[in-house]
Amino acid sequence: MQNRIVEKSKLLGPDGNLLQKGYATGYMLEYDRNDIRAKKARIKEWDYYYVGNDEHAICITVADMGYVGAISATFMDFKTPSQITKSSIMLFPMGKLHMPSTPYKGDVIAVNGEVEACIILEGDVRHVFGKYPGFGPAGEELDFDFTLSDVPEECMFIATPFRKPKHFYYNAKINCMTAKGSFRLGDKIYSLDNALGTLDWGRGVWTYDNTWYWGSLQTTLKDGVKFGFNIGYGFGDTSAASENMLFYDGKAHKLEDVAFLIPGDGTDKPDYLAPWRFTSSDGRLELDFVPIIDRYEPFDLKLFCMIPHQVFGRFSGKCILDDGTAIELDSVLGFAEKVHNKW
Numbered sequence: 001m002q003n004r005i006v007e008k009s010k011l012l013g014p015d016g017n018l019l020q021k022g023y024a025t026g027y028m029l030e031y032d033r034n035d036i037r038a039k040k041a042r043i044k045e046w047d048y049y050y051v052g053n054d055e056h057a058i059c060i061t062v063a064d065m066g067y068v069g070a071i072s073a074t075f076m077d078f079k080t081p082s083q084i085t086k087s088s089i090m091l092f093p094m095g096k097l098h099m100p101s102t103p104y105k106g107d108v109i110a111v112n113g114e115v116e117a118c119i120i121l122e123g124d125v126r127h128v129f130g131k132y133p134g135f136g137p138a139g140e141e142l143d144f145d146f147t148l149s150d151v152p153e154e155c156m157f158i159a160t161p162f163r164k165p166k167h168f169y170y171n172a173k174i175n176c177m178t179a180k181g182s183f184r185l186g187d188k189i190y191s192l193d194n195a196l197g198t199l200d201w202g203r204g205v206w207t208y209d210n211t212w213y214w215g216s217l218q219t220t221l222k223d224g225v226k227f228g229f230n231i232g233y234g235f236g237d238t239s240a241a242s243e244n245m246l247f248y249d250g251k252a253h254k255l256e257d258v259a260f261l262i263p264g265d266g267t268d269k270p271d272y273l274a275p276w277r278f279t280s281s282d283g284r285l286e287l288d289f290v291p292i293i294d295r296y297e298p299f300d301l302k303l304f305c306m307i308p309h310q311v312f313g314r315f316s317g318k319c320i321l322d323d324g325t326a327i328e329l330d331s332v333l334g335f336a337e338k339v340h341n342k343w
Contacts, residue, residue, distance in 0.1 A: 002254055003240045005029065011159065012036065016166040016205075018159050021240035025154035025252040031101045031170055031203050038166045038205040041066040041092075044343070045099040047108055047119060048200040049128060050216070051146060051179045054333055055079055056190050057312075058144055058183050060128060061087075062097065062110045062117050065343060069093035071110050071117045073132050073142055075185055076312060078292055078333065083312075085297045086135055088115040103172045103201040104151075125149045126177070126199075136186055146181025148197040152226075154252040156245045160236040162207050169204040169236050175228035175247050176218045196226070209342050210235055213260045215278065217315055217334030218247075225249045227327055229319060231258040231278065231285070231336075244280065246319050246327070253322045257281040260336060272296075272309045276336065278317075287317035287329065289336060310337040 003022030011029040013019045016037025020029060036043055046063035059074035069090035076083045090112050100106025108119040117130040126148040135142035156173040179195040196218040212235045218228035228247040244255035261277040264270040276289040291313035298307045314331040321327065 002242065002256065004254075005157075005159065010035065011170055012168070018161050018168050021159055021161055023159075023241040023243065023245075023254065024157040027102055027104060027157065027172070029157070029159055029170065033095060033101065033203075036166075036205060039066075040094040042167075042205050043095070044202065044204055044206050045097070046200070046202045047099065047103075048202075049119075049148070049197060050200075050335075051128075051148070051192055051195050051197040052076065052333070053192070053195040057195070058190075058192075060117055060130070060144065062099070062108050062119070064093045064095065064097045064099055066094055067092055069097060071112055071115050071130075071132075073117075073135065073144075074295065075135075075142065075183075076293060076295070078312065081293045081312075083293050083295050084135065084137070085295060086132065088112045088132070099203070101203075103174060103199060124151060138186070140186030142183065142185050144181075144183035146179055146183065146192045146197075148177040148179055148199075150176075150178040152176055152247060152250040154250060155247070156230045156243055156252065158241060158243045160238055160240075162205075162236045164207050167205045167207055167236075169202065169206065171203075171243065172199070172201040173216070173230040173243070173245075174199040174201070175216065175230060176226040176250075196220070196228075198228075206235075206341075206343065211338065211340045213336070213338050215258075215260065215334065215336035217329075217332060219329075219332045219334075221327070227319075229285070231255070231260075233257070244285075246285075246321060248321055248325075248327065255280050255282060255284055258285055260338070262338065265338070270309075270338075272311050272338075276311075276313075278315075278336075284320040285318075287315050287319070289334075290314050290316075290331075306339070306341050306343065308337060308339040310335055310339075
């Protein structure tokens with residue numbers, strides 16, 4: 001079942017549960033933190049930006065997870081290959097970051113000591129800038145200043161309940177935005193003028209122990225048209241809809257279920273750097289994936305943990321649009337992840 005939400009409403013009812021469940025291609029459901037009926041410490045809100053090309057990428061996250069918050073940055077060099085990830089942790093923000101109620105309005109200004117990340121919406125352009133002193137291996141500072149524009153007409157929104165009352169996940173994935181600007185690590189400047197950007201915008205109240213799968217890709221095809229996808233599962237009750245969607249020239253094309261076939265997944269020795277495979281239940285996505293970098297940065301205190309395997313690599317295979325058009329991918333850079341959280 002793929003229930004498409006076509007009528008605008010509030011996200012939550014007076015009891016704190018979702019009024020509508022399913023997917024949309026725009027902001028149909030109005031999120032308001034004040035409508036939540038769970039404890040403040042359980043509310044999760046984040047903005048995650050991935051901006052990159054075939055040579056390098058940067059990820060910037062501002063997150064309010066209730067009892068802990070973070071400003072996180074990741075630098076990736078796909079040539080080496082190598083990556084650096086660091087997080088500046090804040091305790092008990094519980095709404096003090098004032099995360100926007102929609103991905104289309106409102107600014108994010110996060111400062112923790114000398115670490116800064118700002119996301120300013122200037123009309124239809126997102127201006128992302130900030131700094132992270134002591135980020136590099138020799139203490140080099142990371143500075144970033146870029147814009148994202150050309151927001152597509154349609155993207156992926158999903159409203160997913162958990163089986164526990166008052167718990168839900170409201171998420172948007174906006175792929176294929178045009179990037180301009182750069183970031184600097186130490187004395188080296190990395191241009192983003194030929195890069196594309198994705199926003200992962202998440203709001204909700206999560207249950208304690210979760211494992212999710214997520215994959216994303218964005219590219220410009222040979223004919224100049226932007227193409228991307230968002231795939232994933234593992235969070236909440238997705239019986240109303242999956243988050244699997246293709247994006248072609250600003251339009252969304254809905255898929256059914258997608259399976260992540262990771263070598264050794266479900267055993268005590270998964271091999272995240274061996275080739276993966278992806279397949280959809282409707283036969284419209286069949287992809288091979290050759291990993292380059294496993295961004296494995298665990299934070300494990302047993303009762304509280306965040307254990308991500310975000311794997312960057314190259315996708316090859318076929319994706320089929322709603323009208324039957326086949327999009328052939330040949331070694332296109334993207335990422336896929338498996339994340340286990342106790343939070």
